[in-house]
Amino acid sequence: MQRKIVWGLAVFFILALAGLVAHRQVQANNTFNGTVLNPPVPAADFVLASDHEDIHLSDFRGKIVLLYFGYTYCPDVCPLTLGKLAQTVQGLGSPAQDIQVIFISVDPERDTPQKLGQYARGFAPGFIGVTGTPQAIASVTHNYGIFYQKTNIQSPTNYLITHTSVVVVIDRKGQWRLLWPEDLQPPAMIHDIKILERQ
Amino acid sequence: MKKNLELGGKWIGLIVISVLLTCAGCTSSPGPKIQVTGAWVRAVNTQQATSMPGMPGMTDATSAVYLTIQNTGSQADRLVSVTSAVAQSVEIHQSQVQNNVASMQKLDNLALPAKSTIQFQPGGYHLMLIGVKRNLNPGDKITVNLQFDKSAPILIEAEVRGP
Numbered sequence: 001m002q003r004k005i006v007w008g009l010a011v012f013f014i015l016a017l018a019g020l021v022a023h024r025q026v027q028a029n030n031t032f033n034g035t036v037l038n039p040p041v042p043a044a045d046f047v048l049a050s051d052h053e054d055i056h057l058s059d060f061r062g063k064i065v066l067l068y069f070g071y072t073y074c075p076d077v078c079p080l081t082l083g084k085l086a087q088t089v090q091g092l093g094s095p096a097q098d099i100q101v102i103f104i105s106v107d108p109e110r111d112t113p114q115k116l117g118q119y120a121r122g123f124a125p126g127f128i129g130v131t132g133t134p135q136a137i138a139s140v141t142h143n144y145g146i147f148y149q150k151t152n153i154q155s156p157t158n159y160l161i162t163h164t165s166v167v168v169v170i171d172r173k174g175q176w177r178l179l180w181p182e183d184l185q186p187p188a189m190i191h192d193i194k195i196l197e198r199q
Numbered sequence: 200m201k202k203n204l205e206l207g208g209k210w211i212g213l214i215v216i217s218v219l220l221t222c223a224g225c226t227s228s229p230g231p232k233i234q235v236t237g238a239w240v241r242a243v244n245t246q247q248a249t250s251m252p253g254m255p256g257m258t259d260a261t262s263a264v265y266l267t268i269q270n271t272g273s274q275a276d277r278l279v280s281v282t283s284a285v286a287q288s289v290e291i292h293q294s295q296v297q298n299n300v301a302s303m304q305k306l307d308n309l310a311l312p313a314k315s316t317i318q319f320q321p322g323g324y325h326l327m328l329i330g331v332k333r334n335l336n337p338g339d340k341i342t343v344n345l346q347f348d349k350s351a352p353i354l355i356e357a358e359v360r361g362p
Binding site for chain 2: 072073074075076077079080082083086110115118122123147151153154156164165166182183
Protein backbone atom coordinates (compact mmCIF):
# COMPACT_ATOMS: atom_id res chain seq x y z
CA MET A 1 0.00 0.00 0.00
CA GLN A 2 2.78 2.37 0.98
CA ARG A 3 4.57 1.58 -2.29
CA LYS A 4 1.43 2.46 -4.27
CA ILE A 5 1.21 5.84 -2.49
CA VAL A 6 4.85 6.60 -3.27
CA TRP A 7 4.39 5.65 -6.92
CA GLY A 8 1.22 7.71 -7.10
CA LEU A 9 2.98 10.78 -5.70
CA ALA A 10 5.91 10.32 -8.09
CA VAL A 11 3.58 10.14 -11.11
CA PHE A 12 1.69 13.21 -9.85
CA PHE A 13 4.87 15.28 -9.52
CA ILE A 14 6.16 14.21 -12.92
CA LEU A 15 2.86 15.18 -14.54
CA ALA A 16 2.82 18.48 -12.67
CA LEU A 17 6.34 19.25 -13.79
CA ALA A 18 5.53 18.35 -17.39
CA GLY A 19 2.48 20.62 -17.22
CA LEU A 20 4.57 23.48 -15.89
CA VAL A 21 7.15 23.08 -18.66
CA ALA A 22 4.40 22.92 -21.30
CA HIS A 23 2.75 26.05 -19.88
CA ARG A 24 6.09 27.91 -19.93
CA GLN A 25 6.61 26.85 -23.53
CA VAL A 26 3.18 28.11 -24.55
CA GLN A 27 3.89 31.41 -22.80
CA ALA A 28 7.26 31.74 -24.57
CA ASN A 29 5.63 30.97 -27.92
CA ASN A 30 3.19 33.84 -27.37
CA THR A 31 5.69 36.36 -26.02
CA PHE A 32 6.86 39.03 -28.44
CA ASN A 33 10.55 39.84 -28.90
CA GLY A 34 9.85 43.40 -29.99
CA THR A 35 8.65 46.27 -27.82
CA VAL A 36 4.90 45.88 -27.34
CA LEU A 37 2.48 48.80 -27.59
CA ASN A 38 -0.04 48.12 -24.87
CA PRO A 39 -2.75 48.91 -25.67
CA PRO A 40 -2.23 48.84 -29.46
CA VAL A 41 -2.52 52.18 -31.22
CA PRO A 42 -4.45 52.69 -34.46
CA ALA A 43 -1.69 53.08 -37.08
CA ALA A 44 -1.93 56.60 -38.54
CA ASP A 45 -2.78 56.50 -42.22
CA PHE A 46 -0.60 58.29 -44.73
CA VAL A 47 -0.42 58.82 -48.49
CA LEU A 48 3.04 58.82 -50.06
CA ALA A 49 4.35 58.41 -53.60
CA SER A 50 5.81 55.17 -54.94
CA ASP A 51 7.24 54.80 -58.45
CA HIS A 52 3.87 53.43 -59.65
CA GLU A 53 1.14 55.25 -57.77
CA ASP A 54 0.24 56.98 -54.55
CA ILE A 55 0.27 54.56 -51.64
CA HIS A 56 -2.07 54.72 -48.65
CA LEU A 57 -1.21 52.67 -45.57
CA SER A 58 -4.90 51.67 -45.45
CA ASP A 59 -4.46 49.99 -48.87
CA PHE A 60 -2.74 47.16 -46.98
CA ARG A 61 -5.46 46.40 -44.42
CA GLY A 62 -5.54 42.63 -44.10
CA LYS A 63 -1.76 42.34 -44.28
CA ILE A 64 0.94 42.71 -41.65
CA VAL A 65 2.83 45.89 -42.56
CA LEU A 66 6.44 46.59 -41.65
CA LEU A 67 7.50 50.24 -41.92
CA TYR A 68 11.17 51.23 -41.98
CA PHE A 69 12.46 54.80 -42.25
CA GLY A 70 15.80 55.56 -43.93
CA TYR A 71 17.36 56.97 -47.09
CA THR A 72 19.02 55.56 -50.19
CA TYR A 73 22.31 57.43 -49.72
CA CYS A 74 22.76 55.43 -46.53
CA PRO A 75 25.21 52.68 -47.53
CA ASP A 76 25.32 50.75 -44.27
CA VAL A 77 22.55 50.71 -41.61
CA CYS A 78 19.59 50.99 -43.99
CA PRO A 79 20.71 48.12 -46.28
CA LEU A 80 21.55 46.12 -43.15
CA THR A 81 17.99 46.50 -41.81
CA LEU A 82 16.23 46.01 -45.14
CA GLY A 83 18.40 42.95 -45.65
CA LYS A 84 17.17 41.55 -42.33
CA LEU A 85 13.57 42.21 -43.37
CA ALA A 86 14.23 40.39 -46.63
CA GLN A 87 15.62 37.42 -44.69
CA THR A 88 12.54 37.52 -42.44
CA VAL A 89 10.14 37.47 -45.36
CA GLN A 90 12.12 34.68 -47.00
CA GLY A 91 12.20 32.70 -43.76
CA LEU A 92 8.40 32.84 -43.46
CA GLY A 93 7.85 31.00 -46.72
CA SER A 94 4.35 31.23 -48.20
CA PRO A 95 2.89 33.33 -45.35
CA ALA A 96 5.19 36.09 -46.63
CA GLN A 97 2.48 37.04 -49.12
CA ASP A 98 0.61 38.46 -46.15
CA ILE A 99 3.53 40.75 -45.27
CA GLN A 100 4.14 44.18 -46.81
CA VAL A 101 7.41 46.04 -46.25
CA ILE A 102 7.31 49.78 -46.91
CA PHE A 103 10.55 51.80 -46.89
CA ILE A 104 9.82 55.46 -46.19
CA SER A 105 12.49 58.00 -47.12
CA VAL A 106 13.56 60.65 -44.61
CA ASP A 107 15.49 62.36 -47.44
CA PRO A 108 12.72 63.79 -49.65
CA GLU A 109 15.14 66.28 -51.25
CA ARG A 110 17.23 63.56 -52.89
CA ASP A 111 15.22 60.32 -52.91
CA THR A 112 12.88 60.17 -55.92
CA PRO A 113 10.03 57.64 -56.15
CA GLN A 114 11.88 55.90 -59.01
CA LYS A 115 15.11 55.60 -57.05
CA LEU A 116 13.26 54.38 -53.96
CA GLY A 117 11.28 51.80 -55.90
CA GLN A 118 14.37 50.29 -57.46
CA TYR A 119 16.25 50.46 -54.16
CA ALA A 120 13.48 48.71 -52.18
CA ARG A 121 12.90 45.99 -54.80
CA GLY A 122 16.65 45.28 -54.72
CA PHE A 123 16.10 43.65 -51.32
CA ALA A 124 12.94 41.68 -52.21
CA PRO A 125 10.55 41.92 -55.18
CA GLY A 126 7.51 43.02 -53.19
CA PHE A 127 9.19 45.74 -51.10
CA ILE A 128 7.85 49.25 -51.71
CA GLY A 129 9.83 52.50 -51.39
CA VAL A 130 7.93 55.78 -50.90
CA THR A 131 8.55 59.45 -50.45
CA GLY A 132 6.59 62.70 -50.30
CA THR A 133 6.91 66.39 -49.72
CA PRO A 134 9.06 67.45 -46.77
CA GLN A 135 5.81 68.28 -44.97
CA ALA A 136 4.33 64.84 -45.65
CA ILE A 137 7.51 63.12 -44.42
CA ALA A 138 7.56 65.33 -41.33
CA SER A 139 3.97 64.31 -40.61
CA VAL A 140 4.40 60.55 -40.97
CA THR A 141 7.66 60.50 -38.99
CA HIS A 142 5.98 62.49 -36.24
CA ASN A 143 3.10 60.01 -36.10
CA TYR A 144 5.48 57.10 -35.67
CA GLY A 145 7.97 58.80 -33.34
CA ILE A 146 10.79 58.75 -35.88
CA PHE A 147 13.63 61.24 -35.39
CA TYR A 148 15.67 62.40 -38.38
CA GLN A 149 18.19 65.21 -38.83
CA LYS A 150 20.60 66.34 -41.54
CA THR A 151 24.30 66.57 -40.73
CA ASN A 152 26.36 68.60 -43.21
CA ILE A 153 29.77 67.17 -44.08
CA GLN A 154 32.65 68.01 -46.39
CA SER A 155 31.85 65.41 -48.99
CA PRO A 156 30.26 65.05 -52.43
CA THR A 157 27.20 63.76 -50.58
CA ASN A 158 26.95 67.17 -48.81
CA TYR A 159 25.02 65.75 -45.89
CA LEU A 160 24.22 62.54 -44.04
CA ILE A 161 21.04 61.91 -42.06
CA THR A 162 20.90 60.71 -38.48
CA HIS A 163 17.64 58.79 -38.05
CA THR A 164 15.77 56.44 -35.78
CA SER A 165 16.40 52.90 -36.98
CA VAL A 166 13.46 50.78 -35.80
CA VAL A 167 10.78 48.77 -37.61
CA VAL A 168 7.14 49.69 -37.00
CA VAL A 169 4.97 46.53 -37.00
CA ILE A 170 1.27 46.96 -37.87
CA ASP A 171 -1.20 44.07 -37.71
CA ARG A 172 -3.89 43.04 -40.21
CA LYS A 173 -6.49 45.23 -38.52
CA GLY A 174 -4.36 48.34 -38.91
CA GLN A 175 -3.26 48.43 -35.28
CA TRP A 176 0.33 49.43 -34.44
CA ARG A 177 1.45 46.51 -32.27
CA LEU A 178 5.23 46.43 -32.02
CA LEU A 179 8.51 48.27 -32.45
CA TRP A 180 11.47 46.13 -33.48
CA PRO A 181 14.74 47.60 -32.20
CA GLU A 182 17.73 47.98 -34.50
CA ASP A 183 19.53 44.91 -33.21
CA LEU A 184 16.65 42.42 -33.53
CA GLN A 185 17.51 39.51 -35.83
CA PRO A 186 15.34 37.67 -38.40
CA PRO A 187 14.55 34.59 -36.25
CA ALA A 188 13.11 36.86 -33.55
CA MET A 189 11.18 38.84 -36.18
CA ILE A 190 9.74 35.63 -37.65
CA HIS A 191 8.67 34.55 -34.16
CA ASP A 192 6.75 37.81 -33.66
CA ILE A 193 5.04 37.65 -37.05
CA LYS A 194 3.90 34.09 -36.38
CA ILE A 195 2.22 35.26 -33.17
CA LEU A 196 0.46 38.07 -35.06
CA GLU A 197 -0.67 35.61 -37.72
CA ARG A 198 -2.26 33.37 -35.10
CA GLN A 199 -4.26 36.25 -33.63
CA MET B 200 105.40 40.16 -38.78
CA LYS B 201 103.37 36.96 -38.59
CA LYS B 202 101.89 38.09 -35.28
CA ASN B 203 100.89 41.49 -36.77
CA LEU B 204 99.17 39.76 -39.67
CA GLU B 205 97.24 37.49 -37.30
CA LEU B 206 96.10 40.47 -35.17
CA GLY B 207 95.18 42.41 -38.28
CA GLY B 208 93.20 39.46 -39.57
CA LYS B 209 91.27 39.21 -36.31
CA TRP B 210 90.41 42.93 -36.40
CA ILE B 211 89.22 42.67 -39.99
CA GLY B 212 87.13 39.65 -39.03
CA LEU B 213 85.54 41.58 -36.12
CA ILE B 214 84.76 44.56 -38.35
CA VAL B 215 83.19 42.33 -41.03
CA ILE B 216 81.06 40.50 -38.46
CA SER B 217 79.92 43.83 -36.94
CA VAL B 218 78.92 45.17 -40.36
CA LEU B 219 77.01 41.99 -41.16
CA LEU B 220 75.14 42.07 -37.86
CA THR B 221 74.24 45.72 -38.38
CA CYS B 222 72.86 44.98 -41.86
CA ALA B 223 70.83 42.06 -40.51
CA GLY B 224 69.32 44.49 -38.03
CA CYS B 225 68.48 46.88 -40.88
CA THR B 226 66.41 44.32 -42.82
CA SER B 227 64.24 43.43 -39.78
CA SER B 228 63.78 46.97 -38.40
CA PRO B 229 60.52 47.54 -36.45
CA GLY B 230 57.59 49.13 -38.30
CA PRO B 231 53.95 48.63 -39.23
CA LYS B 232 53.04 45.49 -41.13
CA ILE B 233 49.60 45.76 -42.77
CA GLN B 234 47.44 42.92 -44.09
CA VAL B 235 43.97 43.33 -45.59
CA THR B 236 41.62 40.36 -45.86
CA GLY B 237 37.96 39.38 -46.32
CA ALA B 238 36.94 42.33 -48.50
CA TRP B 239 33.38 42.46 -49.84
CA VAL B 240 31.08 45.17 -51.17
CA ARG B 241 27.27 45.61 -51.23
CA ALA B 242 25.52 45.12 -54.54
CA VAL B 243 24.04 48.27 -56.06
CA ASN B 244 21.85 49.01 -59.08
CA THR B 245 22.68 52.35 -60.70
CA GLN B 246 19.87 52.28 -63.25
CA GLN B 247 17.86 54.96 -61.50
CA ALA B 248 20.88 56.94 -60.36
CA THR B 249 20.91 60.60 -61.24
CA SER B 250 23.55 63.27 -60.88
CA MET B 251 24.65 64.21 -57.41
CA PRO B 252 22.98 67.58 -56.68
CA GLY B 253 25.44 70.35 -57.52
CA MET B 254 27.97 67.87 -58.95
CA PRO B 255 27.22 67.09 -62.59
CA GLY B 256 29.00 63.98 -63.79
CA MET B 257 28.89 62.30 -60.38
CA THR B 258 26.09 59.78 -59.82
CA ASP B 259 24.18 59.62 -56.56
CA ALA B 260 24.63 55.85 -56.20
CA THR B 261 26.45 54.71 -53.06
CA SER B 262 27.67 51.45 -51.61
CA ALA B 263 29.90 50.16 -48.80
CA VAL B 264 33.04 48.03 -48.67
CA TYR B 265 33.80 45.88 -45.65
CA LEU B 266 37.09 44.18 -44.79
CA THR B 267 39.59 43.40 -42.04
CA ILE B 268 42.84 45.33 -41.59
CA GLN B 269 45.55 43.79 -39.43
CA ASN B 270 48.68 45.59 -38.32
CA THR B 271 50.98 42.87 -37.07
CA GLY B 272 53.97 45.21 -36.88
CA SER B 273 55.42 46.93 -33.86
CA GLN B 274 54.61 50.43 -35.07
CA ALA B 275 51.26 52.18 -35.58
CA ASP B 276 50.08 53.37 -38.97
CA ARG B 277 47.05 55.16 -40.42
CA LEU B 278 44.69 54.48 -43.29
CA VAL B 279 44.67 57.89 -44.96
CA SER B 280 42.84 57.52 -48.24
CA VAL B 281 41.02 55.02 -50.44
CA THR B 282 40.21 54.99 -54.13
CA SER B 283 38.40 52.66 -56.50
CA ALA B 284 37.86 52.71 -60.24
CA VAL B 285 34.14 51.91 -59.74
CA ALA B 286 33.40 55.04 -57.72
CA GLN B 287 34.23 58.69 -58.08
CA SER B 288 35.08 59.04 -54.41
CA VAL B 289 35.68 56.70 -51.47
CA GLU B 290 35.45 57.84 -47.87
CA ILE B 291 36.17 56.18 -44.52
CA HIS B 292 33.00 56.15 -42.42
CA GLN B 293 31.84 54.84 -39.08
CA SER B 294 28.19 54.04 -38.31
CA GLN B 295 26.93 54.16 -34.77
CA VAL B 296 23.56 53.16 -33.34
CA GLN B 297 22.71 54.47 -29.90
CA ASN B 298 19.23 54.09 -28.43
CA ASN B 299 18.02 52.93 -31.85
CA VAL B 300 19.23 56.16 -33.52
CA ALA B 301 21.63 55.54 -36.39
CA SER B 302 24.29 58.08 -37.33
CA MET B 303 27.32 58.04 -39.57
CA GLN B 304 30.58 59.94 -39.25
CA LYS B 305 33.13 60.64 -41.96
CA LEU B 306 36.70 60.01 -40.78
CA ASP B 307 39.68 61.82 -42.31
CA ASN B 308 41.88 58.84 -41.46
CA LEU B 309 41.79 55.74 -39.30
CA ALA B 310 44.41 54.81 -36.70
CA LEU B 311 45.88 51.31 -37.01
CA PRO B 312 47.68 50.66 -33.72
CA ALA B 313 50.55 48.20 -33.57
CA LYS B 314 49.47 44.59 -33.09
CA SER B 315 45.82 45.41 -33.81
CA THR B 316 42.93 44.16 -35.95
CA ILE B 317 40.27 46.56 -37.19
CA GLN B 318 37.04 45.02 -38.52
CA PHE B 319 35.01 46.93 -41.07
CA GLN B 320 31.51 45.43 -40.78
CA PRO B 321 27.84 46.42 -41.20
CA GLY B 322 26.83 48.83 -38.45
CA GLY B 323 30.43 49.95 -37.84
CA TYR B 324 33.43 51.01 -39.92
CA HIS B 325 32.98 50.89 -43.68
CA LEU B 326 34.42 52.43 -46.83
CA MET B 327 31.65 54.42 -48.48
CA LEU B 328 31.70 54.33 -52.28
CA ILE B 329 30.27 57.61 -53.61
CA GLY B 330 29.29 58.14 -57.22
CA VAL B 331 29.25 54.46 -58.14
CA LYS B 332 29.68 54.37 -61.90
CA ARG B 333 28.10 51.04 -62.81
CA ASN B 334 25.95 48.21 -61.46
CA LEU B 335 27.69 46.08 -58.88
CA ASN B 336 26.08 42.65 -59.25
CA PRO B 337 26.48 39.74 -56.81
CA GLY B 338 29.51 37.70 -57.81
CA ASP B 339 31.32 40.61 -59.50
CA LYS B 340 34.73 41.67 -58.23
CA ILE B 341 36.01 45.22 -57.81
CA THR B 342 39.42 46.59 -56.87
CA VAL B 343 40.03 49.05 -54.06
CA ASN B 344 43.32 50.85 -53.39
CA LEU B 345 44.13 51.60 -49.77
CA GLN B 346 46.82 54.17 -48.91
CA PHE B 347 48.56 54.43 -45.59
CA ASP B 348 50.65 56.99 -43.78
CA LYS B 349 53.74 54.81 -43.44
CA SER B 350 53.09 51.55 -45.30
CA ALA B 351 53.03 51.06 -49.04
CA PRO B 352 49.59 51.19 -50.73
CA ILE B 353 47.67 47.94 -50.90
CA LEU B 354 45.41 47.03 -53.83
CA ILE B 355 42.69 44.55 -52.87
CA GLU B 356 39.89 42.72 -54.60
CA ALA B 357 36.38 42.86 -53.06
CA GLU B 358 33.57 40.48 -53.98
CA VAL B 359 30.09 41.94 -54.56
CA ARG B 360 27.42 40.40 -52.33
CA GLY B 361 23.66 40.75 -52.48
CA PRO B 362 21.49 41.98 -49.58
